[in-house]
Amino acid sequence: MKLNELFNNVPAIEISGLAIDSRKVQKGDMYFCLEGLVNDGHSFVAQAVSNGALCIIHSKELADMPQGAVYIRVQDVNAVLNEVASRFYGHPSRHLRMYGVTGTNGKSTVTNIIRDLYSHHAPCGYIGTIAITYGDVKKAPDLTTPDPIIIHSTLAAMVSDGMKACALEVSSHGLELGRVESVDFDVAIFTNLTHDHLDFHGTLERYFAAKLKLFTQLKPEGIAVINADDPYGQKIIDQCRSRVVTYGIEQDADYRADNIHIDVDGSRFTLIHEGKEYAVSTNLAALYNIYNLLAAIAALAETDMALEDILPWVSSIQQIEGRMERIQEGQPFNVIVDFAHTPDGMEKIMQYGRMITKEGHKITAVFGSAGKRDTKKRPIFGELADRYCDRIILTEDDPRDEDPHVIADEIRTGIRHTKSIFIADRYDAIRQAIESADEGDTVLILGKGDEIFMYRENGRAPWKGDHLVARECIRRYYFQENADEA
Numbered sequence: 001m002k003l004n005e006l007f008n009n010v011p012a013i014e015i016s017g018l019a020i021d022s023r024k025v026q027k028g029d030m031y032f033c034l035e036g037l038v039n040d041g042h043s044f045v046a047q048a049v050s051n052g053a054l055c056i057i058h059s060k061e062l063a064d065m066p067q068g069a070v071y072i073r074v075q076d077v078n079a080v081l082n083e084v085a086s087r088f089y090g091h092p093s094r095h096l097r098m099y100g101v102t103g104t105n106g107k108s109t110v111t112n113i114i115r116d117l118y119s120h121h122a123p124c125g126y127i128g129t130i131a132i133t134y135g136d137v138k139k140a141p142d143l144t145t146p147d148p149i150i151i152h153s154t155l156a157a158m159v160s161d162g163m164k165a166c167a168l169e170v171s172s173h174g175l176e177l178g179r180v181e182s183v184d185f186d187v188a189i190f191t192n193l194t195h196d197h198l199d200f201h202g203t204l205e206r207y208f209a210a211k212l213k214l215f216t217q218l219k220p221e222g223i224a225v226i227n228a229d230d231p232y233g234q235k236i237i238d239q240c241r242s243r244v245v246t247y248g249i250e251q252d253a254d255y256r257a258d259n260i261h262i263d264v265d266g267s268r269f270t271l272i273h274e275g276k277e278y279a280v281s282t283n284l285a286a287l288y289n290i291y292n293l294l295a296a297i298a299a300l301a302e303t304d305m306a307l308e309d310i311l312p313w314v315s316s317i318q319q320i321e322g323r324m325e326r327i328q329e330g331q332p333f334n335v336i337v338d339f340a341h342t343p344d345g346m347e348k349i350m351q352y353g354r355m356i357t358k359e360g361h362k363i364t365a366v367f368g369s370a371g372k373r374d375t376k377k378r379p380i381f382g383e384l385a386d387r388y389c390d391r392i393i394l395t396e397d398d399p400r401d402e403d404p405h406v407i408a409d410e411i412r413t414g415i416r417h418t419k420s421i422f423i424a425d426r427y428d429a430i431r432q433a434i435e436s437a438d439e440g441d442t443v444l445i446l447g448k449g450d451e452i453f454m455y456r457e458n459g460r461a462p463w464k465g466d467h468l469v470a471r472e473c474i475r476r477y478y479f480q481e482n483a484d485e486a
């Protein structure tokens with residue numbers, strides 16, 4: 001694209017790419033000087049130009065303006081980045097039905113349910129914590145909500161690959177740092193708001209203010225799909241100028257579930273919408289997943305699919321990796337791997353564990369808490385495990401440069417009655433939980449879900465994955481099989 005197609009009064013030089021990191025600039029790129037939390041992109045202009053940047057977008061006066069590049073001074077570099085990224089890639093979000101999902105818990109689940117159900121109507125892509133997927137493409141993401149360049153280039157690839165829709169997870173970091181400002185959302189979905197990320201946002205109110213942006217930025221003809229049972233749902237409704245559609249269980253809602261029956265491996269309920277009742281049977285278990293399913297159903301039924309075309313598919317929703325993943329290797333006890341890493345998520349999965357574990361059998365929870373992240377949740381995790389579980393095995397979970405033993409001690413401050421042990425190595429902790437399980441027991445392996453990396457002192461290190469380790473331990477140590485390495 002020519003520079004003069006993006007800005008007025010500039011030469012018609014060809015811009016071949018966009019970059020926000022001087023180290024990754026390639027010949028012909030436009031480099032945007034973003035002010036970050038640690039560095040200021042304005043300091044790396046020389047490197048950007050020496051790597052081949054032909055245009056520099058900046059807001060501050062530059063000490064060094066090496067020759068060979070066009071310099072454009074703007075007021076808000078991030079706003080310009082959002083605008084240019086969308087334009088450079090042909091405004092791809094305008095050519096897709098865009099579903100944006102935000103909330104403390106349930107973003108990956110709701111977006112994956114949307115992708116799964118929409119795919120029975122037309123091809124749908126997904127961008128989020130688990131992956132970036134469309135057609136046959138599946139990439140490991142660095143962030144839940146990537147920067148605007150990755151978002152718009154990915155959406156453009158989705159358009160050219162024949163996708164008709166995209167479900168995008170919108171994290172509070174993504175909103176606060178302005179990563180989705182030029183995404184043309186058709187539907188914005190709110191799941192819930194509970195304690196998380198207070199290290200970054202400071203207070204729950206500021207955390208909420210970040211989430212709110214998705215709804216206040218939504219175009220007037222967009223649709224806001226809101227959880228009516230969450231106290232923050234009403235606050236969003238009050239401030240959103242777009243059409244609002246609600247879902248829930250307890251409060252009156254446009255899509256409401258009633259007569260709910262939850263089993264070990266599925267649920268049934270009556271969906272009430274516009275005075276009509278629909279019998280729904282789904283392979284998703286746990287009450288929180290009824291909320292997630294209602295959110296997805298409401299979003300789809302308000303856009304491209306009729307309820308009658310959606311409901312037959314909800315009984316066979318694909319397992320969402322690492323989200324309440326039941327590990328079945330023929331063992332006579334339950335093993336569940338789950339990504340729960342917030343107090344609300346922990347409580348919900350432990351309640352579900354209690355529900356599926358008969359009187360007289362025990363629940364063992366294996367978990368830790370991330371290093372250098374929201375340390376206030378550590379004792380709360382301890383309290384919850386103390387309340388719902390019979391045995392607690394504390395272990396590492398993305399320790400970064402903290403000592404997992406110290407983290408475990410902080411979790412322990414919330415534990416009053418339940419026996420807890422600390423096993424530093426996560427593999428050994430899972431092994432111990434499985435080896436000591438009896439018939440009818442439940443083992444909950446929490447916090448990392450499907451992740452196959454562990455954040456250590458020097459960044460991401462490989463981790464086998466809780467799901468694979470659990471399978472291996474059941475075969476090798478419970479059944480004493482000569483199981484292959486996971």
Ligand SMILES: CC(=O)N[C@H]1[C@@H](OP(=O)(O)OP(=O)(O)OC[C@H]2O[C@@H](n3ccc(=O)[nH]c3=O)[C@H](O)[C@@H]2O)O[C@H](CO)[C@@H](O)[C@@H]1O[C@H](C)C(=O)N[C@@H](C)C(=O)N[C@H](CCC(=O)O)C(=O)O
Nearest residue numbers: 020021022034036037038039041044143144145147171173
């Ligand atoms: C806290 C946070 O979100 N930080 C993001 C932020 O980093 P930063 O502000 O520290 O960046 P910085 O190092 O100060 O650099 C400022 C600018 O200078 C540039 N730079 C920097 C150094 C250099 O040599 N050359 C150069 O050009 C950087 O590319 C950047 O554009 O901007 C970077 C560029 O976009 C992001 O990669 C980075 O995400 C970091 C890696 C991160 O871990 N973010 C997490 C917390 C996050 O966003 N998580 C949410 C999900 C949370 C959840 O729900 O669990 C997510 O959406 O993934």
Ligand SMILES: Nc1ncnc2c1ncn2[C@@H]1O[C@H](COP(=O)(O)OP(=O)(O)OP(=O)(O)O)[C@@H](O)[C@H]1O
Nearest residue numbers: 104105106107108109129288323338339340345349
């Ligand atoms: N609606 C919900 N309410 C409460 N807890 C939930 C809900 N949905 C999922 N969870 C719990 O939160 C965990 C994470 O779910 P999911 O990955 O869908 O959330 P997320 O918002 O995408 O989180 P992240 O952005 O950190 O990946 C699940 O494994 C489950 O324990």
